[in-house]
Amino acid sequence: MKKFPIAKSRRIRSTSFSKRVESHGVKAYTVYNHMLLPTFFTSLEEEYHHLKQHVQLWDVSVQREIEISGSDSSELVQLMTCRDLSNAKPGICYYAPLVDLYGGLINDPLIYKLETNKWRVCIADSDVLLFAKGIAESRSLNVKIFEAKIDILAVQGPKSLKLMKKVFGEKISDLKFFRFDFFEFNNIKYLISRSGYSKQGGYEIHIENLEAGLDLYDHFFKIGSEFNLKPGAPNLIERIEGGLLSYGNDMDIGDNPLECGFDKYVNLESNIVFLGKENLIRIKKEGIKKKLMGVKIEGKSISLTEGKLMLNSNNQELGELRSAAYSPKFNKIVGIAMVKKDFCKINEKFQIKLDNSIVSGEICNLPII
Ligand code: THG
Numbered sequence: 001m002k003k004f005p006i007a008k009s010r011r012i013r014s015t016s017f018s019k020r021v022e023s024h025g026v027k028a029y030t031v032y033n034h035m036l037l038p039t040f041f042t043s044l045e046e047e048y049h050h051l052k053q054h055v056q057l058w059d060v061s062v063q064r065e066i067e068i069s070g071s072d073s074s075e076l077v078q079l080m081t082c083r084d085l086s087n088a089k090p091g092i093c094y095y096a097p098l099v100d101l102y103g104g105l106i107n108d109p110l111i112y113k114l115e116t117n118k119w120r121v122c123i124a125d126s127d128v129l130l131f132a133k134g135i136a137e138s139r140s141l142n143v144k145i146f147e148a149k150i151d152i153l154a155v156q157g158p159k160s161l162k163l164m165k166k167v168f169g170e171k172i173s174d175l176k177f178f179r180f181d182f183f184e185f186n187n188i189k190y191l192i193s194r195s196g197y198s199k200q201g202g203y204e205i206h207i208e209n210l211e212a213g214l215d216l217y218d219h220f221f222k223i224g225s226e227f228n229l230k231p232g233a234p235n236l237i238e239r240i241e242g243g244l245l246s247y248g249n250d251m252d253i254g255d256n257p258l259e260c261g262f263d264k265y266v267n268l269e270s271n272i273v274f275l276g277k278e279n280l281i282r283i284k285k286e287g288i289k290k291k292l293m294g295v296k297i298e299g300k301s302i303s304l305t306e307g308k309l310m311l312n313s314n315n316q317e318l319g320e321l322r323s324a325a326y327s328p329k330f331n332k333i334v335g336i337a338m339v340k341k342d343f344c345k346i347n348e349k350f351q352i353k354l355d356n357s358i359v360s361g362e363i364c365n366l367p368i369i
């Protein structure tokens with residue numbers, strides 16, 4: 001397949017690490033939140049194996065942080081999400097679906113409460129800044145909303161703790177999954193969360209001093225060879241197997257959080273106020289008509305770049321393939337599909353047309369095990 005380079009411009013923003021990533025040999029970028037996101041350096045498959053055995057450093061600055069502060073900031077953050085944040089505490093990461101008036105998914109960020117009236121919404125790929133500003137204006141809320149000048153490095157993989165200890169000291173061992181705290185390197189303080197877009201474990205370093213961040217990046221590679229540290233990026237194969245959803249790929253504004261399996265983050269019983277609450281209550285009562293499921297498909301390669309790929313059975317469409325990649329673990333294609341409710345059964349068989357030939361597949365759970 002012919003490949004086309006991305007023409008860079010001011011609209012397609014670089015991160016403070018783009019030059020570093022390029023000197024380390026990035027092979028392809030995608031665009032996410034109007035910004036460059038590396039996709040791989042060697043190959044998806046090589047990096048998949050490396051990520052599961054060693055440790056990687058990722059430039060995930062595209063996970064932009066929308067800062068919301070002011071006396072009405074908690075009200076605004078709660079208005080945007082169906083997850084009950086009324087008891088949210090600083091130091092904890094909250095994965096929270098953002099929904100519109102109709103219950104349609106706007107984004108699926110990690111939300112960090114920094115202090116009583118200061119939040120950071122670390123977003124997936126959609127313009128949450130505009131959504132937040134629209135709500136704040138229409139309700140005359142006393143808030144300040146802006147995209148923070150923060151870039152993020154993720155350290156991911158089974159050796160991430162050992163590497164992080166060498167840089168930030170023994171204290172990092174105390175940090176539990178989905179918690180955040182402040183740690184120092186070279187007299188600079190960093191907010192670090194034990195989180196990241198892989199199932200291999202790791203940390204995300206939120207960098208405000210972008211100059212110092214470059215030194216940190218170089219320091220990692222100076223000391224990382226004993227852990228076989230390599231540059232990397234969110235890995236398509238690993239994240240599909242792990243069931244980590246990708247906004248804009250697996251789900252979008254035409255899907256609601258119940259269809260995406262976010263049930264435990266849809267808190268309809270509590271007395272919180274958020275947009276779309278009435279509609280989500282109705283949707284839950286009526287029952288959803290489709291749901292995100294895992295799929296396994298016979299085949300060695302797949303490309304989702306040209307139009308929709310439908311799952312069929314007996315001349316009936318039973319779902320739409322939203323993400324897919326060849327998995328060396330299963331020696332099959334693995335994917336995430338939005339499947340009509342009647343067909344959301346484990347081992348349910350289907351056919352799919354790939355490259356003009358019809359191949360078979362079956363529905364499975366997420367994560368794919
Ligand atoms: N890290 C941070 N911000 C982000 C992402 C991230 N913002 C955009 C995007 N990624 C949001 N999407 C996800 C998807 C899954 C997870 C995090 C962000 C995730 N899920 C865990 C899981 O499914 O196993 C845990 C969920 C839970 O326990 O609540 O980690 O990667 N900062």
